[in-house]
Amino acid sequence: MKNEQIAASFDELADLLEVQGANPFRIRAYRNASRTIESLTDSLESMLESETDLTELQGIGKDLAGKIKELVETGTLEKLEELKSEVPPGVLDIMRLPGVGPKKAALLFKELNITGLPELKAAAEAGEIQKLKGFGKKTEESILSNIDQAAQAKEREFYATAEPLVEEIVDALSELSSTKQVSPAGSFRRRKETVGDLDILVTSDDAEQVMDALASHELVQEVLQRGDTKQRVRLIKGLEMDLRVVPEESYGAAMQYFTGSKEHNIVMRKRAQKRDLELNEYGLFSGKKSIAGKTEEEIYQALDLAWIPPELREDRGEFELAEKDQLPELITLEDIRGDLHMHTTATDGTASIQEMIEAAKERGRKYMAITDHSKRVTMANGLDADRLRDHWRDIRKVAEKIKGIHVLCGIECDILEDASLDLPDEVLEEADWVIAVLHYGLKQDKAQIHKRLMTAIKNPHVDIIGHPTGRLIGKRPGAEMDISEILKAAADHEVMMEINAHPSRLDLNSLHAAAAKELGIPIVISTDAHSTGGMDVMRYGVFQARRAGLSAKDVANCRTWAQFKKLLK
């Protein structure tokens, strides 16, 4: 059983306990454990095999260690099955409606025997809901207006999808006469792969003006809530945005608070408590006296911490580093010197060799690799040995005429389902740069996936593994593998690892990339561009690298050409 499934079981257990009105701290314990499990790089299955003591893990005690064992060994959890028989699964769907939480969902179930969204809709239409204690006309209306959308299950959007919307709104609010500071906060500021809600913080002496401006912005479809300091709106694409107007002296505290993550903030508040202080979104207080609040820096400083970049605020070791002032200097887009994964019209790209080289040059790259598909990818018109050699000849011819950029003749070579490579060794040997990738058979069992990746890692001509897990965010999970074993092998055989910068891939993820860094594996951030414009996704790969705590020195394509050349096989 995969870690994600175990984590999901604990989350479901927590949801069900919530409906039953169980001890909130017990519920939190399950959620904390789920989070711990999600951030593991080793599989619990293999940890159990090697008899690792699971209670060593944060938030896992004797009981939960036992439940993990039960899940791994039997594939089910007795406690979870028991709760599921008591609370119909549809009740959890109801709980996810805005404005309906565990208490209301439980009441609907108990009083009206409502067990799912369809029954709820019928009851609301019949006017049954507003008669319940604690419910009213407005709640009933809200349920009716949200239920269809909820039935379609609200999805998170890629960071890259939200980015232009956020930027446009920040710009519009910045132009108002009353606003002084305007900034996104929340998971967007932390540069998460996907974002659910968007948060914007503003300092202004005229909150009305700011809220009116947002309400009438062309990207806003509907105002969902409006108070004195907070407004919630729905943007196009279904994204929801919270605007908060805060006083100038609290701006730093509000930024800190609303940037999160929740887990990071809990540690911050506990730290404040230990020093007999109180931290909230208005500032850091000693009794009623404000000690800090205007900037984030002064808040972190008052708690004996260096300022922590938003990308690292996940309570995954950043506090330890900030205490010792050993936070990494995170990589920036300006550090990038090369782009080593891209396609041309030879396979499924839309631009010619010349256009791609010129586009890379325009973006300031000093070196690049053209890496079209190998023959297995028939859909993309993948290259066999003969066509590939012709293609390389063409690349060299064009590259000769363009000065100021080094062009590598590369290949994105498929690792086939039978654990062989799609091109023979003597062809790979001629390549300047070989990316080995899994495209097909991602659902094969763990052992076969492992065998395939090991074939590539052990091949003397393979420079790097591209989009190592093959996941597509929100669409399909990656191939099943023990990533720490794969990374160890890559380190042993001096094979690099890619962070594919495409917003739907971002593969390696930040945890995997951090693990790769620990092993000293050079990481390459690549755009996988299929057009000249496709090279602009580099920034998202850099954000991913930042969330992994990577510095320029950890990323191979930040090196100068002379330095990078030495890494080639």
Next chain:
DNA sequence: GCCGTTTTCGGCCCGACTGTTTTCAGTCG
């Protein structure tokens, strides 16, 4: 259900907004 430099019990982060109440519970972030 977890955890411990006030340790094996008694805590566990905190405020705004809404809708329902008429002083507050539930929900949300």
